[in-house]
Amino acid sequence: MKKSFGLLFLLFSLQAHALSFEDAIFPELATSSRALAMGNAFIAKTDDAAAVFYNPAGLGTVRYPHLHLSNFTFESNKGALQAASAGSGLSTIPNAIQMYSLDGTRKILLDNVGKLAHSRIHALPNFTSRYFSMGYLFAKRTRAIVNSATSTTGFEFADRTDHGPYVALNLSLFGGVIKVGASAIYLNRSELATSVDPAVTFSEDNHPYYKGSAIVVTGGARLTLPISFLPTFAATLHNASGVSFTGRAAGAPTSIPQSMDVAFSLTPQLGNSTRIHLEADYKDLSEKFANVAATRQLLLGLELDILRVFFFRLGYGDGFGSAGLGVKSRGLEFDFTTYAVDTTSSAFRGSEDRRFVIGLSSGF
Numbered sequence: 456m457k458k459s460f461g462l463l464f465l466l467f468s469l470q471a472h473a474l475s476f477e478d479a480i481f482p483e484l485a486t487s488s489r490a491l492a493m494g495n496a497f498i499a500k501t502d503d504a505a506a507v508f509y510n511p512a513g514l515g516t517v518r519y520p521h522l523h524l525s526n527f528t529f530e531s532n533k534g535a536l537q538a539a540s541a542g543s544g545l546s547t548i549p550n551a552i553q554m555y556s557l558d559g560t561r562k563i564l565l566d567n568v569g570k571l572a573h574s575r576i577h578a579l580p581n582f583t584s585r586y587f588s589m590g591y592l593f594a595k596r597t598r599a600i601v602n603s604a605t606s607t608t609g610f611e612f613a614d615r616t617d618h619g620p621y622v623a624l625n626l627s628l629f630g631g632v633i634k635v636g637a638s639a640i641y642l643n644r645s646e647l648a649t650s651v652d653p654a655v656t657f658s659e660d661n662h663p664y665y666k667g668s669a670i671v672v673t674g675g676a677r678l679t680l681p682i683s684f685l686p687t688f689a690a691t692l693h694n695a696s697g698v699s700f701t702g703r704a705a706g707a708p709t710s711i712p713q714s715m716d717v718a719f720s721l722t723p724q725l726g727n728s729t730r731i732h733l734e735a736d737y738k739d740l741s742e743k744f745a746n747v748a749a750t751r752q753l754l755l756g757l758e759l760d761i762l763r764v765f766f767f768r769l770g771y772g773d774g775f776g777s778a779g780l781g782v783k784s785r786g787l788e789f790d791f792t793t794y795a796v797d798t799t800s801s802a803f804r805g806s807e808d809r810r811f812v813i814g815l816s817s818g819f
Contacts, residue, residue: 479752480738482693486508490509492768492770494755495736497510499719500756508638510677515677520583523583526590527576529576529813531573533809571599572600587622589623592617606653611650616646646664647662665708669701713741715740719734731758751773751774786819787816790814
């Protein structure tokens, strides 16, 4: 009875408050800065550690094994950066760091009423090779806004933390023409979306989160025709096992929908050292997320690869453009990305939330 009441309260909270996460368009448990630069159109291309969450079949195209103990993604939006830099120049960096905590975000936004702040940090240490990957995911993201500095419900936020170990396997058939794969993560999730008094220090003890765990499986497949331009068809099934979270604290987090994404791509070779990848994805083909315009679910991406070292990327996702630069060697990867999401619940290009991402991975 307690769990049922907690779940009903969470559902009401998520409906009553406008802030939530864009799971319909960005359903991956850990996003890739490379993918985001391509409008998140990536499930046919993925050929690195991100394949675990985008499409495990992509492990079959990993070029060489690597162990990356430092694999981080840092993300902020325009509103958070403006709020962090609103004071003196010397306070900008400390403010930006402080906004990766919920109470720190509250303090900064209290002086920046009306600015929507978004932050996300991923840590993904992993060992990845062709056909196999294992690692540990830590991901925390927060969206928040102070609508009124004087209202007792003026600080509105959605906060989610995921962590857990994972493993993924891939099988290639007919010389790699067909690839299938699956990943499983023991996912521990803590989340809450509500409104509180912006003048009061935030404490989880006063606002219990919805917490739970589940073994979440992601399945994927790719078909690559061995002809010019390598036309590829791909599909990913999120939460393939259809499990729900166990519940503790205030109750179980909302279940992850069993949604399917599909993709088509072409990869023309432009010269001995240059190739271009073109991809179109359609998110949530199974329509598990209600009230999302179909025009927002179409994602387009482009990646220009020079010497497999320098990468230039463009994309279109959730109705807005994206772009990014990347540099990659065997031991180091660096990406800088900008992309945007629509903050409205269902409209097309309703309101833009522009974001900036830095991805950094090193190892051997």
